[in-house]
Amino acid sequence: MNAITAEKMVLALIGGVTFLIVALLFSILGVMLAKGLPAMHSGFLFDASRDFGRSGGIFYQLTGTLMLMAVAVLWSLPVALGSVLFQTEYLGAGKFKNLLTQLTYILNATPTILFGLVGYIFFGVYLDAGVSWVTGSLILAVMILPTLQVSIREAVEALPEKYRETGMALGLSRPTQIWRIILPQSFYGMVTGVLLGLARAAGETAAIMFTATTFSGIQFPQLFSDPVPTLQTHILVLAQEAANPESIAQAWGAGLVLLGLVFLLTLAAWAFRTRMVMESEL
Amino acid sequence: MIQFKNFSASFGGRKILQELTFSLPANSITSIIGASGSGKTTLLRALCRMNDRIENFRVGGSILVDGMDVCRPDTDVYALRRKVGLIFQKPCVFPKSIIDNVVFGIREKITKKDYPDLAEKVLREVFLWEEVKDRLEEKATTLSQGQQQRLTLARTLAVEPEVLLMDEPTSSLDPKSTAAIEKLVQSLKNRHTILWVTHQHDQAQSIADRVLVIEKGQVLPLSAPIVRLVKPFTKAG
Secondary structure, three states: OOHHHHHHHHHHHHHHHHHHHHHHHHHHHHHHHHHHHHHOOOOOOOOOEEOOOOEEOOHHHHHHHHHHHHHHHHHHHHHHHHHHHHHHHHOOOOHHHHHHHHHHHHHHHOOHHHHHHHHHHHHHHHOOOOOOHHHHHHHHHHHHHHHHHHHHHHHHHHOOHHHHHHHHHOOOOHHHHHHHHHHHHOHHHHHHHHHHHHHHHHHOOHHHHOOOEOOOOOOOOOOOOOOEOOHHHHHHHHHHHOOOHHHHHHHHHHHHHHHHHHHHHHHHHHHHHHHHHHHHOO | OEEEEEEEEEEOOEEEEEEEEEEEOOOOEEEEEOOOOOOHHHHHHHHOOOOOOOOOEEEEEEEEEOOEEOOOOOOOHHHHHHHEEEEOOOOOOOOOEHHHHHOOOOHHHOOHHHHHHHHHHHHHHOOOHHHHOOOOOOEHHHOOHHHHHHHHHHHHHHOOOOEEEEEOOOOOOOHHHHHHHHHHHHHHOOOOEEEEEOOOHHHHHHHOOEEEEEEOOEEOOOOOHHHHHOOOHHHOO
């Protein structure tokens, strides 16, 4: 076999694999649209669900999901940002810095159900937060921490060294450099990290299923100790336990909304990331 | 006055500068020439402790700036860097307005109403005022390379350093911008001690009161052939 034939075979192989991935994505999207669109009606996003999810909309499930995601990011962002700045601005290149990076990757690869289990024991039982939105948001916060940390670290590390050096040469203290150079110049990268963290939180189900959410009984939590309805729980309960087609259609509709939410966040993250690359090339 | 006393610098066991001992008088221009990798830039960066972030970078001996040993671990590096300003080979402006770039290093120390006066003062010093006075709010990245280099010099002057270290500041500029920077540096000599690193022997001779040649981490002795480049210090303004 000559080199040109070999190259054509490799090209066909990798092209086929790429096509497979794209086809898979579009087929999921197609199925979701075909099954989910019939459930969409004018009030689907803004009405409360009725008859145990058989009719009505998903307003409280959607707001509950958004609330859990947003609060999780609020918990997680300061920790992720602090650890990134410590790692990039205060630690020199060395074994300890590498160890921290590896630990972040290990945390990222930990099965989410373990986060749920350990998180529930610590936050729910030990700190007495019970099955509540607070417990769920704290568990989600720990789960999205590595995603946020890695994204923000990449943004800060992508910042051209010339900006740091210029700040140093002007006699700016390190906190001033962070405040005036590092944070503003890596802003778009940080937003990308937050959006990816939100998308990850939106996609997580297992860890919050038994620690934070409820299917019925509560619309919007009034107390710290209240659970919260979410799209994930709504879809799972309807898909597993409902027998009538209306409920199944509602589950597909909620699934489509959740998928749309993740798509939107990912697209926004991509847009901000493009902006970040442009800024770093200035 | 800047004094190097048995100053050495090494990186990971490799000696970059070796046992340098010499003095530089205040309010003078000293050019430093030498081949790539001879240690010129390391010498400048050591003067304002810019290599502190680099692991395995070690120094020995001392460098005194007005009697202050910059190598001591307890030296206030932020105060040192305000006293000893560094201009880089390639101009680095922040993606902000021209006036924001000018006051970048001094913003915390002055009020906003003082920005225009300070900007005018230092931009005039670097002969840039007439070119930018009507567009101070425009992005600094819209300026030409030569203008950006003068802007970075204005930004450094705004911090009021006593010493100016210039690391091949004209290497990325066209002849017209180079001439502007050279003229500008001559005008700054009365109030600043200037060290100018360059590869160009002609430039070193034309702008400097004194030329130092660095080779393999050492300053060549005056008896070396390069002595012909050294102008008597008293002749130059």
